[in-house]
Amino acid sequence: MKLIRTEDAVGSVLCHDITQIIPGVVKDAVFRKGHVVTVEDIPVLLSVGKEHLYVWEKQEGMLHENDAAEILRQVCQGAFMHASEPKEGKIELTAEADGLLKIDREKLNAVNGMGQMVLASRHGDFPVRKGDKIVGMRVVPLVIEEEKMNRVKEICGNEPIFRLMPFRKMKAGIVTTGSEVYHGRIEDKFTPVVKGKLEEYGVEVLGNTLCDDKPEMVTEAISAWIGKGADMVVCTGGMSVDPDDRTPLAIRNASDEVITYGAPVLPGAMFMLAYKHRTPEELEEKKHRDSIPVMGLPGCVMYAKRTIFDLVLPRIVAGEKLRGDDFSVLGEGGLCLNCPVCTFPNCGFGK
Helix, strand or coil: CCEHHHHHHCCEEEECCCCEECCCEEEEECCCCEEEEECCHHHHHHHHHCECCCCCCCCCCCCCCHHHHHHHHHHHCCCCECCCCCCCCEEEEECCEEEEEEECCCHHHHHHHCCCCCECCCCCCEEEEECCEEEEEEECCCCCECCCCCCHHHHHHCCEEEEECCCCCCCCEEEEEEEEHHHHCCCCCCHHHHHHHHHCCCCEEEEEEEEEEHHHHHHHHHHHHCCCCCCCCEECCCCCCCCCCHHHHHHHHHHHHHEECCCEEEEECCCEEEECCHHHHHHHHHHCCCCCEEEEEECCCHHHCHHHHHHHHHHHHHHCCHHHHHHHCCCCCCCCCCCCCCCCCCCCCCC
C-alpha cells in the first residue's frame, strides 16, 4: 500500500476502514476497507480528518479482493441463483426458486483447502426456498495472487460448485396396505400424514387405494397408479419383517430396480425405494419421466415428526435419481434426537 493525498485518491482502493465518530450519535466505519474512492467521497473523508489515505498500490499479478470474489462467484454460481454485489471482498448467492441444493463437495473442499479464500454454505441435498441464502464467499487478504485464482478456475472446470434443482410438478398415487384398514377395523391415519407431506412440496395426490396384505393386490394397485400417470407411488404399511408384512415383495414385483430396502436412519430403518422404468415406446408416446419411484414407508412416518421420508422426498420431487450410495452415507447424522421443539431442517438430522 502507499500513502497519498486524499484529493488525489479518486479511483484508489482503501487499505483500511475509515471511522466516523459523532459523540452520542454514531461510531462506525463511514468507508470500509476495499472501498473505491469516488469524487463524492472526498469531502466526507476530509470532514473526518483524513487528509491522507493508505491505498492499494496495484501490482502486476495481484488481484483486489473484489475481483477475486468475482472469480469465486463464477465457479460457484449455478442456475436459479442471484449474486449480491461484491462488498468488502464478499459475495453471497441466494436462491431464486424453491428446489434442492446440490453441492460438488470435492470441489468445495479443494477450494477451501487452498487457503486465503472461504466458501461457507448451507448443507447440500436439502431443500431451499426462494430467497434463502446458499453460500457466502470471499478471499481473506485485501489482495491475492492472480495465479492462485487461476488455479481455482482450473480445479472447478466448467460445472459450478453449487446447483439448484427446482422442484417439479409431480403426481402421486398412495397405496395403503393392511387388512385391519382394508376391512375397516381401524381408521386409516397413515394416508393423511403422507398426503400432507406430499402437498408440502406441491405434489398432486391422485388418490389412495386400500389393500389387504396380499402382495398381488398391492402390486396391482401400484401398477394401476403408474398406468394412471402417477410420477411416484407411495406405499404405507406392511414394511417390517413380520410374516404378514408383504409390501416389500409387492414393491419388488411392481418394479424393475430395487435401490434399497433398509436405511441407516432412525426413525425410518425399514424404508424401501425402487423404480419402475418406462419402455421406450411409453416414453415416446406419453412423454413420461423415464423412471417412476416406488416408495415403501415404515410405520414411523405416521407418528414421528421427521423421518427418512423427509430426507428422501425433496430429492425425489427435484427429479434426482437416487442410488444405494445415497443411503449408505446417511448413517452419520441419521439419528433424529426427537427434540422437544423440532427445528428441522436446521438441525443435524440427515447431515
